[in-house]
Amino acid sequence: MERRTFLKLTSALALAGVAPSVFATAKEPFTVYGAPALPSLTIAVAGLQGQLAKQREVILKVWRNPDHLRAGIASGEFKVMMSPSNVGVNLRNQGQKVGMINILTNGITQLVSKKPLNSPEELPNKKVIIPFKNDMPDIVFRALLKQRGINAERVDITYAAAPAEAVSLFLSKEFDAVFVPEPLASACILKGKKMGVEVVRSFNFGQAWAEAFNSKPVTPNAGIIADVDFYHAHAEEFEIFHQDLQNALVWVKNNAQSAAEIGTNYMPAPAPAIANAIPHANLTVAKGSEMKEEIMRFYEIILRYNPKLLGGKLPTDDFFLC
The missing domain is CATH 3.40.190.10 (Periplasmic binding protein-like II)
Incomplete structure (x- = not known):
């Protein structure tokens, strides 16, 4: 060390x-x-x-x-x-x-966005960046869309190699939201303030999951x-x-x-x-x-x-x- x-x-x-x-x-x-x-x-x-x-x-x-x-x-x-x-x-x-x-x-992965997104149904036609294609963030995000009857083709998803890269691209490019594990979601909000970019927490993912799958918010x-x-x-x-x-x-x-x-x-x-x-x-x-x-x-x-x-x-x- x-x-x-x-x-x-x-x-x-x-x-x-x-x-x-x-x-x-x-x-x-x-x-x-x-x-x-x-x-x-x-x-x-x-x-x-x-x-x-x-x-x-x-x-x-x-x-x-x-x-x-x-x-x-x-x-x-x-x-x-x-x-x-x-x-x-x-x-x-x-x-x-x-x-x-x-x-x-x-439930560690959180959705933060430049304008409030109050439900998954507001995701179509939005540009979302997610780290680790075909791994946990991508898995749960796409599963939620499918279960709630949202066509994933209508959500413009871009993949990043790592959460930190996803945050950087979200803040510097024309993305609407980023789906990243904590503490990167919180870091994104703070970094956005320093850059003059307003970043807010969107809908509670765990609650949206519970409603979609009739399960606990887990x-x-x-x-x-x-x-x-x-x-x-x-x-x-x-x-x-x-x-x-x-x-x-x-x-x-x-x-x-x-x-x-x-x-x-x-x-x-x-x-x-x-x-x-x-x-x-x-x-x-x-x-x-x-x-x-x-x-x-x-x-x-x-x-x-x-x-x-x-x-x-x-x-x-x-x-x-x-």
Whole structure:
């Protein structure tokens, strides 16, 4: 870790009264590969203040994009990783020995626009930019359009390689809306103010989803998956880490400013945007088995929309590791 990053982290934690035990004596590493999105903040704080850090050196590394994530899993380098919730199923159905540990957000992707959009029915004839074609933001956006009877051909969708690129293009070009995960949605609003571009939050995506699919306003977008053999060899440590994550989430919600300072080391957004994003990211910490009904319902929707995104079939019960 660079000295500058170390100092930023320890300063933020000192202000919050958190002991950075992760920087103690050298221990065997427990590395989690996180996404460049807000649930990685929960992982970072868990690693810094949790009980597992007393036994292992808990390290958070952030993957660049879903292709980087898939490559890391395929090579065997990544053993514990936050991922879009469809990716683990897809890889499992392709023969990779991975399974689900938990869900860390019930809906992290938000639609922001230059003029208010009060419902999905206002999207036709609008120009929308979305990161990660055929991955989670694209999946849920198109599924919602289809379920509500909106012809996707009438929505002018452009794809970006990453959320930060999507935000930059949205602000500088003639786009009406951008659909990005937090904290990039909040960062977009703040950056727009500096550029003289008004950006507002549009319709509540979770509520629109619930109305469309007659379900709870829950889209379990992402969580932690793990190599099956690694999980079984370290099951007790995963139990400790689960409690660390739950405690970290409470701390993050109660200490948004200090948490945001930590988050700047892992996400392409400034601290004010990260702090603003926390109430909008639907953060949670729930074992896969605890949310199995909602997760399977979500997978059924994805399977109906595009079976390839799950590798052609729903997961079996043993996909849920804990």
